Amino acid sequence: MRWTLAPKPDPQKVAQLQSSLNVDKAVAYLLVLRGIETFEEARNFFRPQLGHLHDPFLMKDMDVAVKRIQQAIAQEELIMVYGDYDVDGTTSVALMSSYLKTETSLVTTYIPDRYKEGYGISYAGIDYAHDNGIHLIIALDCGIKAVEKVAYAKEKGIDFIICDHHRPGNEIPQAVAVLDPKREDCTYPYKELCGCGVGFKLIQALEQLKGNSVQTLAPYLDLVATAIGADIVPITGENRILAHHGLHVINTLPRKGFKAIINQIKKESLTITDVVFIIAPRINAAGRMKHGLHAVDLLTEEDEAQAETFAKEIENYNTERKAEDRSITEMALEQIISNKEEDKSTTVVYQEDWHKGVIGIVASRLTETYYRPTLVFTKSGEKLAASARSVKGFDVYNALEACQEHIEQFGGHKYAAGLTLHENQYENFKQKFEEVVAASIEPHMLTPEIKIDLEISLEEITDKFYRILKQFAPFGPGNMAPTFFTPKLTDSGFAKAVGKEGDHLKCSVQQLPNPRSIGGIGFNLGKKISIVSKKIPFDAVYSIDENEWNGNVSLQLKLKDIR
Known part of the structure; x- marks a missing residue:
């Protein structure tokens, strides 16, 4: 993971907004990062009005x-x-x-x-x-x-x-x-x-x-x-x-x-x-x-x-879909390993009997695993059909456009697309797609990035702060849940790997000398248990959410990465 701290906003704008809204500096900072600089813009952000839709x-x-x-x-x-x-x-x-x-x-x-x-x-x-x-x-x-x-x-x-x-x-x-x-x-x-x-x-x-x-x-x-x-x-x-x-x-x-x-x-x-x-x-x-x-x-x-x-x-269809998705993802991963394709700039896999309905989901899963622009092909009638997924910053639609000579039809967006081609064009297309991507993708795009909004201390994480953060929702592209960085954390002695395979990390952390501890959960960070359990200080990147257990609600860190 690449940890990237967002460029700092103008301190004067942050101070002005903090004063006009009467909020913590961290809240004003996060708003200015999102392009919200005035009381009026903040009001529209926190209270979206249907009346503000365009004609x-x-x-x-x-x-x-x-x-x-x-x-x-x-x-x-x-x-x-x-x-x-x-x-x-x-x-x-x-x-x-x-x-x-x-x-x-x-x-x-x-x-x-x-x-x-x-x-x-x-x-x-x-x-x-x-x-x-x-x-x-x-x-x-x-x-x-x-x-x-x-x-x-x-x-x-x-x-x-x-x-x-x-x-x-x-x-x-x-x-x-x-x-x-x-x-x-x-x-x-x-x-x-x-x-x-x-x-x-x-x-x-x-x-x-x-x-x-x-x-x-x-x-x-x-x-x-x-x-x-x-x-x-x-x-x-x-x-x-x-x-x-x-x-x-x-x-x-x-x-x-x-x-x-x-x-x-x-x-x-x-x-x-x-x-x-x-x-x-x-x-x-x-x-x-x-x-x-x-x-x-x-x-x-x-x-x-x-x-x-x-x-x-529909629930039954969804259960079927999950089973197909798991099975095809496993086959696709085996294909990549057996073909020794882990070092390429792209991931392109094909099997004629893969279920056309789930190849888009499989492409997303492969992108998560290898973090490459990815295409998953299957047979569709006389032709091959594929779903494409991309990585942050890379326009897969443009890459497909550059391979048009081998494609029959394609359409979509920057990060997700679909295409069909004739079977005899598959190898030519695969080679051309790799060439186009290898020549145009920036090397850093092949490593997942975590964008950090702000460095804060654990003592700044209060119920009031979280109540305001919740109002930043709904979250999604262009308005992701705020991501924070806190250095020099130590585990308070409860760290363990959880889940069936021990895939996830559960811990409780402190930022000494402050004795207050706060729970943390890191999905797919189970392998990093050794960092936490050694009692050596570590840095963490996380968002904040609530943990509900036995009727008790407490704030917790949703860990994205630690080192």
Whole structure:
């Protein structure tokens, strides 16, 4: 691990903010690090307001999209809401279809089959629309690169409205409207919305024209918050407002589908981390193991008993998914070791019978293990399909772009992408990808980095300090949980390796001469027990959270690394 201390902010700005907010210096310091320098900015940060969302009509093509939907409703056209099988796609379809059903009953939903149709807009989906007399498709979380498919639909008399957030190619599809803040010709002030977020802006525009405020759309925000967490978009600006209010909905008045999942996991008061690691994998499991429509059914179900039934089915898919994920990860790790590929700049593995639904998760696990830009391939019909994951600071999308001669189709983001290629191109692609990455990646990017916000002493960690830190949430890219550094800690005699394999480190630490001790837990730091138990002072990097045990709640250090 590389420990990197964040550049110190301007001390004058810290002092001014500390004075105007009347908070500890450490709190003011953390806020200025996040670009919050005035009382007004701090108030907006701690109390995100739906009223501060941007006018949806600032997005290019929004006026045209709204007009076309109004026309479809007025003329009683059947509207098809189309989205991908991942969390962002299925929550988007649930959001748009359930909103439109408050205006018209003529709404149908479509999620492509991961195995038969693959990612994005499919010819099969367009043919289905044509066969059923549908003349308007609203595509969410996909479509920005579907130039040929949108043209094919146009020939069949079908209009498209695209709501996407992925990077466009060289050509924008000839749809009626293309809503994507990442379009070069779109001046929308916030560029980091997820697909469900773009869909939300569309229903916000429809609601605005009816003279209603954005507050009327609060019940849909549980879907938006889930998509924001699952798609790992920055939790800044509009995303922070939407995630904050969406979490409130999840915890106070969740839709029946979420309630059914929460009932099964028996957890109170979910954070965005819980949404990412508990709710999102279950929603994703439907599209991974069976079909994404199962997730849409759960998320739009109004009957509580039926929602419970759907949630149980999805829980079974999730159990299956975990077993597949474990098994494939083990095989992939063996492949890397037997091929002696640990020293490369990339990790690329392939086996034709690996489950296509879990290769993205496996790619993430391999990235955690070897910390390299990673691709996991499997056979998909006549072609090979892969999921790509990257390391901090390295743009895997750009790397794939440089290998285009060997790829049939690709799309995605800086840190996660997907692609297909012909089997005879696999070795050529693998070689080219390694060359591109090796030539462009900075050596330091191949070692995981821990960014440290601030050095503090243990005595600064008080209940009051933690209460304010909790209000920095929801955490995520662009607003990570504050990370602290404290030197010269010693174990107070309780250190032990815990967990089935002794993988995790549990300890209680002091910073002498102060006798106060505070508990610490370090996941996957079990091997470092020797550092702690020797009674030699050590340095630690950690975030702060709460430990609940037998009804008692105490602060603890969530250790990220020690040395």
